[in-house]
Amino acid sequence: MVSFEISDLIQENRIDKSVYLDPEIFELEMQNIWAKAWIFIGHDSQVPHAGDFYTTDIGRSPVVMVRAKDGQVHVLHNRCGHKGAKVAGKKCGNVAGFRCPYHGWSYKLDGALRGVPNRHGYENTDFDIKDPQFSMTPLARVANVRGFVFASLSPEGPSIEEFLGDAIATINNVADRAPEGEIEIVCSPLRYEHDCNWKMFVENLNDAMHPMVAHASVGQAAKSYLADQPEGTVYPKEAEIIFPFGSSYKFFDEMKVTALKYGHSYMGGQSSIHTGYSDIPDYMDAMEAAYGDTKTKEILSQNRHNTIIYPSFTLKDAIQAMRVVRPVSVDKTIIETWHFRLKGAPDEMLKRTILYSRLINSNASMVGPDDWDCYRRMHEGLQSHSSKWVDMRRGLSADSKATQSKGAQSFGTSDLSFRNQYRVWAKYMNTGTSDA
Ligand code: FES
Numbered sequence: 001m002v003s004f005e006i007s008d009l010i011q012e013n014r015i016d017k018s019v020y021l022d023p024e025i026f027e028l029e030m031q032n033i034w035a036k037a038w039i040f041i042g043h044d045s046q047v048p049h050a051g052d053f054y055t056t057d058i059g060r061s062p063v064v065m066v067r068a069k070d071g072q073v074h075v076l077h078n079r080c081g082h083k084g085a086k087v088a089g090k091k092c093g094n095v096a097g098f099r100c101p102y103h104g105w106s107y108k109l110d111g112a113l114r115g116v117p118n119r120h121g122y123e124n125t126d127f128d129i130k131d132p133q134f135s136m137t138p139l140a141r142v143a144n145v146r147g148f149v150f151a152s153l154s155p156e157g158p159s160i161e162e163f164l165g166d167a168i169a170t171i172n173n174v175a176d177r178a179p180e181g182e183i184e185i186v187c188s189p190l191r192y193e194h195d196c197n198w199k200m201f202v203e204n205l206n207d208a209m210h211p212m213v214a215h216a217s218v219g220q221a222a223k224s225y226l227a228d229q230p231e232g233t234v235y236p237k238e239a240e241i242i243f244p245f246g247s248s249y250k251f252f253d254e255m256k257v258t259a260l261k262y263g264h265s266y267m268g269g270q271s272s273i274h275t276g277y278s279d280i281p282d283y284m285d286a287m288e289a290a291y292g293d294t295k296t297k298e299i300l301s302q303n304r305h306n307t308i309i310y311p312s313f314t315l316k317d318a319i320q321a322m323r324v325v326r327p328v329s330v331d332k333t334i335i336e337t338w339h340f341r342l343k344g345a346p347d348e349m350l351k352r353t354i355l356y357s358r359l360i361n362s363n364a365s366m367v368g369p370d371d372w373d374c375y376r377r378m379h380e381g382l383q384s385h386s387s388k389w390v391d392m393r394r395g396l397s398a399d400s401k402a403t404q405s406k407g408a409q410s411f412g413t414s415d416l417s418f419r420n421q422y423r424v425w426a427k428y429m430n431t432g433t434s435d436a
């Protein structure tokens, strides 16, 4: 029994501040959203060999992704079948099998219980080593989309194809941008704890009203630098990457925002803040050799800014960057920034991606911390005893026209993606499911 009604919290044009602040709401989100939706776990290139594993969480539920001897990638509950201790303690590694550090129960790579020390004490009990209740049980549903592994704690819900809808085009485009059609995760993700509710981060990614304000200092610095350069200067990649953060409202409006089912959204499509990057030598040659001229042009013409696969996963196809959301508590969220190599592409592509993270997303960057400061200010400001409402009505009058076959589209600085997220949030929270 909860002490609030979801319908009191979400209106068409605004939401109650407790959506960000109330620990009871956070707990319900863990049950009704994070334990129901498809959540991004990792990429199968992180576990290339039998016995390779990677641990993470879905909400508060610890899980481990592991490759078994037959090559299959499993996602298991990281919980001992005996008394519940977390079995795999490291972030990643390679094992012949799992062994619980408490009483030594051991497991095969697919989670089946292999052995129990001092077994004779179980004689004449109903203990059965084959009984799944004593295993590290597989998650209810696991799906692999071009190497991206998603899982759901819930046995019910939409298929991964239905859930992703047109957001799958971003995943496909990321993989297609590799001349070999596959990506490969490199190094550990950057992880930083934000003092904010997870939804503030998720909203921010397609919030096009903030870059020219929150990131004004860095945008302005890039502009001044470029203005001072003599004609014909070849700009460094740093300038190319930073400069668009100072773009105008008109630029972002023309980029457009598209809201999809299940709370997903993306900005851009044919163009985005990444469109103006210069070519990387040899990359086009590698693409054309792999796909031919027409197909290469088609692949590279898709240019989405941030695609949000609600609630856990965000991806930029054109810059090969992804960020993953791991909620910790009502006001703490870990954001992971991941990097991947486009197989068959020159190393310069990976270097540019890492440069992008260093400049824009890392905790020592010139852009990300502007956003974190705004989230923290929201948490501070929302303690105020003035209005309890958080506004999201920008572009509301255009929503009825904002429909197209693949989702609802509006001008880029519309609050459409937030309204879409909270419409779906309310459905999850009310029923533990979202049909759209
Ligand atoms: S809790 Fe794992 S063996 Fe006892």
Ligand SMILES: [Fe+2]
Binding pocket: 204, 210, 211, 214, 215, 367, 371
């Ligand atoms: Fe930002």
